[in-house]
Amino acid sequence: MTKRYTVSFPNYTIGEEAYDKIREICPRYGKTVVVIGGREGVEAAQEKMVKAVEGVGLEFTGFIHASGQTTRKAIARIANDSAVAEADMIFAVGGGKVIDTAKAVAHTVNKPYFTFPTVAGSCAASASIATVYEPDGRFREYLYSIVPPVHVFICTRILVHAPVEVLRRGIGDTMAKFYEAQIASRGKTLCHRDGMGIALSKMCAEPLYAYGAQALEDNRQHRASLAFEETVLAVIITSGLVSNLAAPEYNGHIAHALFVELGNLSAREQCRQHGGLVAYGILLLLLCDGQVEEFERFFRFCRRIGLPTCRKDIGAGEDDIHRVFQATEKKQDVRIMPYKITQSVLLDAARKLETYHKNHQ
Template identity: 40%
Template sequence: MSETTVTFAGYTIGYGKETYKELGPICSRYGKKAVVIGGERALAAAKPYITEAVKGTGIEITGFEWFGGVASYENAERLAKIDSVKNADMIFACGGGKAIDTSKCVARNLDKPFFTFPTIAATCASITAIAVMYYPNGVQKDVFVGKRPAIHAFINLNIIAQAPPIYLWAGIGDTLAKYTEVPFSSRGHEHEMAHKDALPLCMSRMTGEPLLQYGKEAYDLVKQGKTSFALEQTVLAITVTSGMVSYLIDAFKYNSSMGHAIFYGMTVLPQIEEKHLHGEVVSYGVLCMLMMDKQMDLLDKIYKFMKSIGLPTKLADMDVKIEEMGPAIESAATKYDIEFAPYKITKELMMQAVKDLEEYNKTH
């Protein structure tokens, strides 16, 4: 047996400037100088809040730096050479998944502590230790697992409510995968799971249940730029709960399954690559998985919920024809996501699920 160390990210979720009340006491233990790295829109949205929040805390901001647009090792290396970054004691990572993941890479390379300021709720990047990295041309390269996640995440719901609603929508879609893929891929192994996997398996319930309860209300209000209790529950499910599950659980066995494999497979289709978001297509893949696995009650619940907020439940919703699915399924069958499953997920099973789901759409 080897030792296990778990270091969760702390978090504050709040409204407007109240979110940063603890920034001084929490961050000043790690130094006096911080650099803010983020996306363009994120920096514009968060700059006034961060500038105000550090007043009187003894923390100096050395600069606001754009992360470069792509979460690449090249951007991380470029940032590490900038004076405002080199001279900082800590990194404030600000934005969506790509900006935060690039900052994680900079923090790792320079061995500096980092804090996150998510400005959209499309992923759990602000809480998990994993970073998804891309080639400079935007094609996905690999995933690295950092030594620890952020020390603390400051989640300002007012900023998230002002962001384009499509990010929350896609975040809901991706989190439906955490809710269904984790229990599916771990089925039959529950009795032998160590605490580090068994705990997030239990927690995965709290990724999807709040979404089914509050997701539609949160999304409807965000379309009007409004915060709500429902938004708070939804954002916690997408970022905090999902992030903790993904940080704790064995990423190569239980963290992902057919929903993601179908998405990665479908990226061979140009219309998916160009026009549709990760979480959007993943949620469609989740329905295929539930159909294949004959989890009809859960399928029915999630299907109705997805329809209520306009997530895709059939191929036509993503401008895809059934004849185009051959190569997509061919590719899906090669993904590691389906290697660890309660039974062998074959191309035939996946294709049948796609067809059965098309039929299901006609009668529901």
């Protein structure tokens, strides 16, 4: 039994004028702010931010661009910037990698941070974990923390103009949280924290089955609809809460392990898109687990919204898949999974997937 653990929750605001809440929430944490973000994200959000803090005593110490990969070097460079030293709090603005960089900086300098996602491609804006990469884009490690953002400001007016492909990837990544959590926790006696995370993981799938396709269409038409809002909340908030609550092994195993290994291939950029690779991993996972009906349901959904349903869709050759499955087997945590998934089991699932894909063209 654990002697003690702490769980902290991020608050959030969603809506077309979400930034208006800055003036009410942030001043209690200090008087100076540094903004860390991608160039496009800062350009999209800066005017709204500046307007939101008018007359409330908040001053900006600087706007630091953190474009590119979330690397150890980038985190250290920004953490030592004078604008960060002079700030009482950090505003993280942009996509997942940029927010992870700012988040890691906040953890390094021990300052409160607030997130302003400009795309809905992952749960980075609400999760306390940060993903770190090598400069060439290969996965390096996860930086774990129990400190989530103080508040997440989700401006749907900005998000609805983001590329549709990003939201599509976010949907695939989010749905993995449900399938991985349900399988990995099977037969386990869960503590309160893990149990809450596993129970909540269902909300990483059902709302997306219900609203995901319509949300993508509304994204194309730049409509901040109910379907778009519900989908964004599942991707950014629900998925992040599952990450913060449930132990990492419950919400990041086979499908995410496959993503890491596939992302390390020398294939074209298509093969580095997180949600797309994870969706392929979910299909294999469901076949390995013998969930035929759920596999068929998820396959149809992937087809409907444009997520990959075969090896060709992820830009990987047969030799690539063999290497990926070998590496995935070595990394599998057999203490968590209810059974061991070997490379031969994965290869069998991959063959079944190719056959099913061919028969349902």
